Amino acid sequence: MKRNKKGIGDEDTKSLMPQDERNKKSLKIECHKLSCFMLTLTIVVSLVLGNLFLIYKDDLSSFKSEGLISGEVRLLYEKYDLNSDGIIDLNEFEPLAHKFLEAKTEHNYDEEISDDDEFLTLNAYFEPLDVTKLNINKYEFLTNSDSLKSLKNWKEPNRAVLNFGCKDFKSFLPQNINDIKVGHVWDLIPRLKRDNNQLSNKRFNPPEPETHEKTLFRLLQMFHKKPFLLSRFAPQGTSLVLRAKNKNYLDIFFRVHAEFQLNEPPYFPFWFTPAQFNGRIIIAKNASHIEYFNLYLPNSKKLNIDMEWLNDMNENMEVDIGFVNRMEIVASMSSLKSTRDHQESDKVTRLRVSETFIKPINQERYENMLKMMKWDEEMSESDALIELEKSFYPFKQITYYPFLDAFKKAQSLNKLVHYILLWGALDDQSC
Numbered sequence: 019m020k021r022n023k024k025g026i027g028d029e030d031t032k033s034l035m036p037q038d039e040r041n042k043k044s045l046k047i048e049c050h051k052l053s054c055f056m057l058t059l060t061i062v063v064s065l066v067l068g069n070l071f072l073i074y075k076d077d078l079s080s081f082k083s084e085g086l087i088s089g090e091v092r093l094l095y096e097k098y099d100l101n102s103d104g105i106i107d108l109n110e111f112e113p114l115a116h117k118f119l120e121a122k123t124e125h126n127y128d129e130e131i132s133d134d135d136e137f138l139t140l141n142a143y144f145e146p147l148d149v150t151k152l153n154i155n156k157y158e159f160l161t162n163s164d165s166l167k168s169l170k171n172w173k174e175p176n177r178a179v180l181n182f183g184c185k186d187f188k189s190f191l192p193q194n195i196n197d198i199k200v201g202h203v204w205d206l207i208p209r210l211k212r213d214n215n216q217l218s219n220k221r222f223n224p225p226e227p228e229t230h231e232k233t234l235f236r237l238l239q240m241f242h243k244k245p246f247l248l249s250r251f252a253p254q255g256t257s258l259v260l261r262a263k264n265k266n267y268l269d270i271f272f273r274v275h276a277e278f279q280l281n282e283p284p285y286f287p288f289w290f291t292p293a294q295f296n297g298r299i300i301i302a303k304n305a306s307h308i309e310y311f312n313l314y315l316p317n318s319k320k321l322n323i324d325m326e327w328l329n330d331m332n333e334n335m336e337v338d339i340g341f342v343n344r345m346e347i348v349a350s351m352s353s354l355k356s357t358r359d360h361q362e363s364d365k366v367t368r369l370r371v372s373e374t375f376i377k378p379i380n381q382e383r384y385e386n387m388l389k390m391m392k393w394d395e396e397m398s399e400s401d402a403l404i405e406l407e408k409s410f411y412p413f414k415q416i417t418y419y420p421f422l423d424a425f426k427k428a429q430s431l432n433k434l435v436h437y438i439l440l441w442g443a444l445d446d447q448s449c
């Protein structure tokens with residue numbers, strides 16, 4: 019752009035000040051000594067005047083904005099100006115940036131179950147965090163009214179009962195369905211590659227799930243409306259293993275490492291990370307029928323929930339470990355036809371059954387029925403779970419022995435004992 023030689027102090031010189039600066043270099047080449055001096059003078063003076071103008075303008079804009087900026091925008095601004103200093107800095111901008119990137123904040127992926135599909139009624143159970151088992155922050159838990167508010171208020175599942183179509187579970191099936199071997203492990207949500215596997219703490223809304231992720235997303239939403247299918251740290255993702263198969267059915271075990279964001283602005287992020295979820299699905303190879311489904315947080319260890327939260331966007335995370343006794347989804351019974359023919363005098367009409375919820379049958383009886391299923395090929399449940407573990411933890415490739423057994427084993431092999439004492443478990447998220 020060519021320099022506009024106008025009088026010092028006129029309107030254009032003031033507002034063009036930054037351009038003057040930008041063009042300084044190229045201009046100097048064009049000018050003679052005298053005009054060079056004049057130019058320098060102009061720049062200096064216009065800088066001074068420009069600054070004065072900016073100061074004046076600052077006053078003006080803060081004065082003007084009271085009237086021009088709408089109240090709701092102001093409120094929104096204040097919501098993200100977490101320390102109320104009138105400036106949104108980079109840290110405060112980050113959750114906002116993720117909001118832009120995620121765009122969609124209301125995650126509802128319910129779809130109608132088609133007439134030719136069967137449906138499954140699933141029931142979610144959630145018992146709130148056992149406060150008596152909190153370790154270091156009992157006092158804070160009881161007194162902190164900000165960061166922990168949503169945790170304290172989370173007393174029941176987000177959606178206690180929900181119908182799913184059997185076809186929704188197609189994403190749980192392996193690719194090579196006809197020649198898949200018992201013990202084969204595959205991924206529904208693959209973990210991130212090693213060098214960039216840490217995701218931001220400063221997010222409030224989960225990314226939109228891909229088509230094949232929607233069913234898992236909806237399942238976890240039964241507990242809480244904001245599940246993150248990929249947890250921030252390893253172990254991440256969801257893997258499945260084939261435990262047994264016959265001509266028409268697959269018995270699949272799976273393991274989920276996901277987490278939940280409990281807070282919304284103006285509160286800081288609070289991450290609630292279950293140690294793991296285990297699950298089982300017995301499904302027809304063509305996804306036309308589901309015999310069984312469950313998903314649960316194991317409660318056999320003393321601690322099974324990792325919690326991390328911020329009290330300030332610039333600070334390190336606060337951490338505690340807790341215990342939830344029950345976080346579980348179970349099917350009421352095996353899947354049923356979505357519609358039923360219904361006779362009314364001489365007329366036959368189709369009745370939508372999938373719009374009603376089926377009451378759960380006795381779980382013990384249900385599980386006993388499963389034991390009667392005949393499989394052509396199978397492995398034990400515990401072996402199937404070990405295969406899953408190995409896929410999440412490379413260190414599980416070697417065998418670990420209980421304390422006393424290790425010495426006997428070491429003696430028989432004439433080897434030394436390598437002894438590790440841990441406060442928590444290394445093979446889930448509770449550590």
Ligand SMILES: *[C@@H]1O[C@H](CO)[C@@H](O)[C@H](O)[C@H]1NC(C)=O
Binds near residue numbers: 266304306
């Ligand atoms: C699915 O497989 C079952 C056998 O398990 C069969 O009876 C049924 O006709 C199949 N359905 C479709 C839509 O292919």
